[in-house]
Amino acid sequence: MKIVAVIPAYNKGKALTESAIADAAGFVDAVVMIDDGSTDDTSSIPSTDRVIVLRHILNRGQGAALQTGADFALHHLGADVIVHFDADGQMRGDEILMMTKPIVDGDADVVLGSRFLGAPAKDMPMIRKVLVRLGTLFTVALSGIRVTDTHNGFRALSRHAASSMRITIDRMAHASEILDLVKTKRLRYVERPVTISYSAETLQKGQSTIKALMTIKDILKKKVVG
Amino acid sequence: MMFQLFLIAFSAYAIARSLKQYSRKQVSKYWVVVWSVLWVIVIGVALMPQATDRIAAFAGVGRGADLLVYLAVTFLLYxxxxxxxxxxKMSEEITALVRTxxxxHPKHHDRS
Structure with a gap:
């Protein structure tokens, strides 16, 4: 089975992004990195044998970048499994095999990473912890799908799942949309515990608490406007 | 009186501006007609504010001014x-274009 990691990056910095790419590349057949209109040195990362770099000429958001990566992985690389992986160094490449196993074994279409199933997340700020919990309650209430961590970016999708779902929310609220799609498309899903590391650097480059609140606005907008 | 004059002057300016835009082919005939009718109504209300009271009474609203506020809020929300x-829709189109x-055009493989 061909496993492709899709890594969106927006102004994460070349060193941090290359480190995340190298980490993931050791456990997949190919990496598709989407430079989402970065204005820093992230945009200078070159393609290599197993890393294909796509560039959004305008910043469109993580949801849009993930869909771009999925389109390329499905139609140009013939991916059987797509792994969503962050560029900010918070995730661990050696957990990719554990995440893809339920799909490879034919037991699930979607595998969702969770920070709340295994060991407690290291150095996760209290405010973040509270927001993630509230976000989970909010999303569970709206989508009706029961998961423990709704805004974890570490996911694995089978070819069938990735082909049948289309992410239309460009920015961070795409995580809720993915759960909606899992439910409406009746995809089989499981959760797996993943390790997310929080350091000063990754917190600075990662999603801010303010952006987390803006996500709620995007979810509501999508529900109202469509 | 001052406010009525201001309304009439502003409405006339808005109509003149939309006609100018139409002559430059910047807006459609449909748009200039709708826009002009709207401002002609504003001029009518400015000249005969008591007329709105009769319409308001017909519509079951207390005062003409109240009716105008209700209509304005409804129109603005819409x-x-x-x-x-x-x-x-425009945002989705931009995303589709950026994605395509x-x-x-994936980045060239740097073999150096």
Whole structure:
């Protein structure tokens, strides 16, 4: 089975992004990195044998970048499994095999990473912890799908799942949309515990608490406007 | 009186401006007609404010001024929703365009 990691990056910095790419590349057949209109040195990362770099000429958001990566992985690389992986160094490449196993074994279409199933997340700020919990309650209430961590970016999708779902929310609220799609498309899903590391650097480059609140606005907008 | 004069002057300016835009082919005939009718109504209300009281009484609203506020709020809310829908559609089109360019032109392999 061909496993492709899709890594969106927006102004994460070349060193941090290359480190995340190298980490993931050791456990997949190919990496598709989407430079989402970065204005820093992230945009200078070159393609290599197993890393294909796509560039959004305008910043469109993580949801849009993930869909771009999925389109390329499905139609140009013939991916059987797509792994969503962050560029900010918070995730661990050696957990990719554990995440893809339920799909490879034919037991699930979607595998969702969770920070709340295994060991407690290291150095996760209290405010973040509270927001993630509230976000989970909010999303569970709206989508009706029961998961423990709704805004974890570490996911694995089978070819069938990735082909049948289309992410239309460009920015961070795409995580809720993915759960909606899992439910409406009746995809089989499981959760797996993943390790997310929080350091000063990754917190600075990662999603801010303010952006987390803006996500709620995007979810509501999508529900109202469509 | 001052406010009525201001309303009439502003409405006349708005109509003149939309006619100018139409002559430059910047707006459609449909748009210039709708826009002009709207401002002609504003001029009518400015000249005969008591007329709105009769319409308000017919509509079951206390005063003409109240009716105008209700109508304005309803119209503005509808306009905001339409703008949001249009903006959303435009945003989706931009994303589709950016995506097509990205997928069709992956970064060249740097073999150096």
């Amino acid at each position: 306009a905001v929703l339409r703008l949001m829908v249009r903006q959303q 360019i990205a997928v069709d």
